Structures are given as C-alpha cells and as structure tokens.
Amino acid sequence: MNVHIRGTIGLRLVTVLRFAAAVLTFAAVPILAPVSASAVRAPAADGSRLDHPDGSHLDHTVRIDDRRSRLYVYSAAMRRVIALDFIRAADTGAPRPTLYLLDGAEDGIGWDGTETSWETKTDLIPFTADKNVNVVTVLDGRYSYYTDWQSDDPVLGRNRWTTFLTRELPPIIDAAYDTSGRNAIAGVSMSATSALALAESAPGLYAAVGSFSGCAQTGADPGRRYVQAVVASGGGNPWNMWGPDGSPAWTANDPSTDANLRALRGVDLYLSAGTGGPDAAGVTPPAGGMLESVVATCTRKLQASTTRLGIPATFQYVPGGQHSWPYWQQSLHAAWPGFARALGI
Structure with missing residues (x-):
C-alpha cells in the first residue's frame, strides 16, 4: 500500500493495518449487468444543462430502464465526474423527496469496473417500486468516509464529499427531477458514520438519517483506529483526511460529540447494529460477527449520549447480526416507516 508515513506514525499504521486485516470483512463484488444498448445519453433529464453556481453540473445521464438511470455529475470541489445510480419515484405526478444512499468502504464501482452497491446487494429496486421517493x-x-479531506491523497485522490453531498449534489438533483426538496440519507459500515456527520454539517438538509453498523466515535478509540484502518486498507494515508493522529479535526469531525449530536435534534434517526453473538436460532455468525460486536459497543455508547441529551432516536440491535448486506437490507426496511413520515410521504 502506498502509505507515505515515517517513524512512529508508520509503526502505528502497521498496527492499524493488522487490525484492518482482522476486522474488515466485506461481501464478494458482483459484476454489474451491462447497460442496455437502447440506453440514451443526455445532459440532463429535461435535455438542458444544469449548473451549480460553482461550476458543478449534471454532465450526462444513461437510461437503464423506465425507472433507473446512471447519472454522471461533475463536482467542482473534486474536479471530476461522480457516478450515481438513480431510481425514480413510483408516482412522478408531483414533486417527490429524495433518499440518498451511501455504500461501504469497498463498495461502489471498483477499480476493475465491477459494482457492489445497494442496487446489486439488496432488494432496493423492488422494495422502492411502490414508494413515492427518488x-x-x-x-x-x-475508503473516503465521505468527508472533506484536508489534503489530496496519492492513492485516493481529492476528496471533498461533505461539500459534494451537502452543497453541490442536492440542488442539481432537485432541479433535474423537480423534487420536493425534502431528503433522507443512510449509510452502512464506513458510511454509517458519514451519514450522521453529513446531517450534522448541514442542519435541515436531511429530515431522516439511517446509520447501519457504524462506529461513530472518530475522535476516540476504538472508533478512531477503526477509521484509520479503513482508510489505510484502501491504500490511503489517514493523516491526509483530518490531519495527523490526534489533531483537533479528528474530534471536530466526530459525530458522537455532544456539540455535533445537538444538530440532529428533530431529525428522524434510525441506528442499527448486530450483536455479534448467536442469532435467534442459536447459530454463531462467522468473522463478520466479531466486527459487528465492536460496532454494537460503539452504537450503545452513542445511544447513551442521545438519551442523556434528550435527542429522540431509534436503536435496533439484531441478534447475531453480521457486518453484511442482508442485515443492512433488513435495517432499511425497518427504518422506512420513520423515513416516510419525515419525508412527508
């Protein structure tokens, strides 16, 4: 891995990488089904070019079928085009809200062009078929934690995800698809932490947040080491994200601090984790359960904080739950009624 760190910091990263090898377990990556030959490309949904004042814009779309499209949005902050999957609401006769879904550390479109995502690993497409939400x-x-990095990384490049997901992308989606302007966001594993942080950084933007199998404590161990392990496992230098180990930004970006959690008051919150132990049938899960037991500890700490601060939130602990897509699908289903109410559906 191209992690350019010397001395004692390098020794710390060796420990982090060993930790990553022990705890990071992810599903196999499937091959994305080819886009139909009838797919069409257009600058925007209505044929026009949609620009953000800073230069971000919907570059083009590729139609997959009547409900789905692949969107390519240019981010001025990251100076590149970002790929997204889009599913239309069941009823397009009136403006509809938008649900943003983030993938885990190794998910999305891989280096070899294959895709692991909500669409390929869960029942998202049929689940949303009758729902009035984009x-x-x-x-x-x-491996980016969907945050704004302090420095460009030799391996992971330029990352300005907070800017993209809170300032650049939502106005473009709203303009292209005539949305209601109400949004929800959910993430898994790495991005479960990100979903909370993004909502905190832009109060009022997201009416509901789902955090599935995340460890929110980025400013303290074990959450801090977990974040560093995830970034390093992708070949990135964690110090490029929020500065050297122990820098103030690690705590400032911690979504579990009292100051940050207060920004979530009034947001519909659904947080889930597996227990990592035997399930209801007495079956003990494999390695993913070990990681999920750590996640459950993080989640219980977060629950104690929201309770102390009087911030309403739903916490669900799945017996035997693993760090895997079937449990995240289950969590999305369980979170949906609250999301629907928050989105005005």
Whole structure:
C-alpha cells in the first residue's frame, strides 16, 4: 500500500493495518449487468444543462430502464465526474423527496469496473417500486468516509464529499427531477458514520438519517483506529483526511460529540447494529460477527449520549447480526416507516 508515513506514525499504521486485516470483512463484488444498448445519453433529464453556481453540473445521464438511470455529475470541489445510480419515484405526478444512499468502504464501482452497491446487494429496486421517493446511490468515494479531506491523497485522490453531498449534489438533483426538496440519507459500515456527520454539517438538509453498523466515535478509540484502518486498507494515508493522529479535526469531525449530536435534534434517526453473538436460532455468525460486536459497543455508547441529551432516536440491535448486506437490507426496511413520515410521504 502506498502509505507515505515515517517513524512512529508508520509503526502505528502497521498496527492499524493488522487490525484492518482482522476486522474488515466485506461481501464478494458482483459484476454489474451491462447497460442496455437502447440506453440514451443526455445532459440532463429535461435535455438542458444544469449548473451549480460553482461550476458543478449534471454532465450526462444513461437510461437503464423506465425507472433507473446512471447519472454522471461533475463536482467542482473534486474536479471530476461522480457516478450515481438513480431510481425514480413510483408516482412522478408531483414533486417527490429524495433518499440518498451511501455504500461501504469497498463498495461502489471498483477499480476493475465491477459494482457492489445497494442496487446489486439488496432488494432496493423492488422494495422502492411502490414508494413515492427518488433514490440516489453514490457509486464513488471508496475508503473516503465521505468527508472533506484536508489534503489530496496519492492513492485516493481529492476528496471533498461533505461539500459534494451537502452543497453541490442536492440542488442539481432537485432541479433535474423537480423534487420536493425534502431528503433522507443512510449509510452502512464506513458510511454509517458519514451519514450522521453529513446531517450534522448541514442542519435541515436531511429530515431522516439511517446509520447501519457504524462506529461513530472518530475522535476516540476504538472508533478512531477503526477509521484509520479503513482508510489505510484502501491504500490511503489517514493523516491526509483530518490531519495527523490526534489533531483537533479528528474530534471536530466526530459525530458522537455532544456539540455535533445537538444538530440532529428533530431529525428522524434510525441506528442499527448486530450483536455479534448467536442469532435467534442459536447459530454463531462467522468473522463478520466479531466486527459487528465492536460496532454494537460503539452504537450503545452513542445511544447513551442521545438519551442523556434528550435527542429522540431509534436503536435496533439484531441478534447475531453480521457486518453484511442482508442485515443492512433488513435495517432499511425497518427504518422506512420513520423515513416516510419525515419525508412527508
């Protein structure tokens, strides 16, 4: 891995990488079905070019079928085009809200062009078939924590995800698809932490947040080491994200601090984790359960904080739950009634 760190910091990263090898377990990556030959390309849904004042814009779309499209949005902050999957609401006769879904560290479109995402690993497409919500899945941002990095990374490049997901992308989606302007966001594993942080950084933008199998404590161990392990496992230098280990930005970006959590008051919150132990049938899960037991500890700490601060939130602990897509699908289903109410559906 191209992690350019010397001395004691390098020794710390060796420990982090060993931790990553022990705890990071992800599903196999399937091959994305080819786009139909009848797919069409257009600058925007209505044939026009949609520009953000800073230069961000919907570059073009590729139609997959009557409900789905692949969107390519140019981010001025990251100076590149970002790929997203888009699913139209069941009824387009009136403006509809938008659900943004973020993938885990190794998910999205891989280096070899294959895709692992909400669409390929869950029942998202049939699940939303009768729901009046637009769905946007981000297919980029591997190992980035969907945050604004302080420095460009030799391996992971330029990452300005907070800017993209809170300032650049939502206005473009709203203009292209005549949305209601109400949004929800959910993430898994790495991005479960990101979903909380993004909502905190832009109060009022997201009416509902789903955080599935995340460890929100980025400013303290074990959450801090977990973040560093995830970034390093993708070949990135964690110090390029929020500065050297122990820098103030690690705590400032911690979504579990009292100051940050207060920004979530009034947001519909659904947080889930597996217990990592035997399930209801007495079956003990494999390695994913070990990681999920750590996640459950993080989640219980977060629950204690929201309770102390009087911030309403739903917490669900799945017996035997693993760090895997079937449990995240289950969590999305369980979170949906609250999301629908928050989105005005």
